[in-house]
Amino acid sequence: MTDTTTTPGPRGGGTAAGGEHGTAAGGEHGGVRAGAHVGAHDDVVRRDVVTSMQRLTTESQRVAQAFAGQQGLGHIDLEALLHVMQAEQRGDPVTSGRLGELLGVTSGAATGVIDRLERAGHVNRSRDDADRRRVLVHYSEAARAVAGQFFGPLGRLSATVMDQFDAAELRTVQRFLADMSLAMAEHARGTGDRSAGASAAAAAAAVGTSEPTPASPTAPGAAR
Numbered sequence: 001m002t003d004t005t006t007t008p009g010p011r012g013g014g015t016a017a018g019g020e021h022g023t024a025a026g027g028e029h030g031g032v033r034a035g036a037h038v039g040a041h042d043d044v045v046r047r048d049v050v051t052s053m054q055r056l057t058t059e060s061q062r063v064a065q066a067f068a069g070q071q072g073l074g075h076i077d078l079e080a081l082l083h084v085m086q087a088e089q090r091g092d093p094v095t096s097g098r099l100g101e102l103l104g105v106t107s108g109a110a111t112g113v114i115d116r117l118e119r120a121g122h123v124n125r126s127r128d129d130a131d132r133r134r135v136l137v138h139y140s141e142a143a144r145a146v147a148g149q150f151f152g153p154l155g156r157l158s159a160t161v162m163d164q165f166d167a168a169e170l171r172t173v174q175r176f177l178a179d180m181s182l183a184m185a186e187h188a189r190g191t192g193d194r195s196a197g198a199s200a201a202a203a204a205a206a207v208g209t210s211e212p213t214p215a216s217p218t219a220p221g222a223a224r
Helices: 036-070 075-091 096-103 106-117 141-162 167-191 192-203
Strands: 125-127 135-139
Touching: 036 075, 036 141, 075 096, 075 106, 075 135, 096 106, 096 135, 106 125, 141 167
Parallel strands: none
Antiparallel strands: 125 135
């Protein structure tokens, strides 16, 4: 909403932006506060950001649905692949029990997801060398090859886009997307719909990189 009030000036009769006798907008006796224009502009930018995020999510869903259809995977399978891939990147492979916690399902249901992914060749299991009781889930080399073939072109297109921004700008974008993903996940937990949180996180991952990485199969919205 536009604020049409004037802003009192500092001692001596001046104002924040208008000189000795002006107002915040620069007129001598009145006018619209400059900050109101800034606020209105910010509102437009925020709306544009939301619209762009919605478009990104929609297009990410289309890509994910195509990949899921080709591979015979459901939404929860794609989410599981995201968690497995991220754990591998951290150098701390996820256990089957931890994967169930991340997916918000029972240990039995998580085992079913892993079984499906393993049969499809997307993951494999191994025993933890330090604790043989722990079963680790790994992203398979076969899955990396499949993902690279499907998402390689997207990675190159994404690299072309990111090349238009410097490192500082990309860090800002990364921080924004990470925080928005957390906000979406928090809302999803409150509504009991975990798919929304997974979609938000995967929307960022779906942008891809210049290399055909396993991040790409995690685009959101694939049908169960």
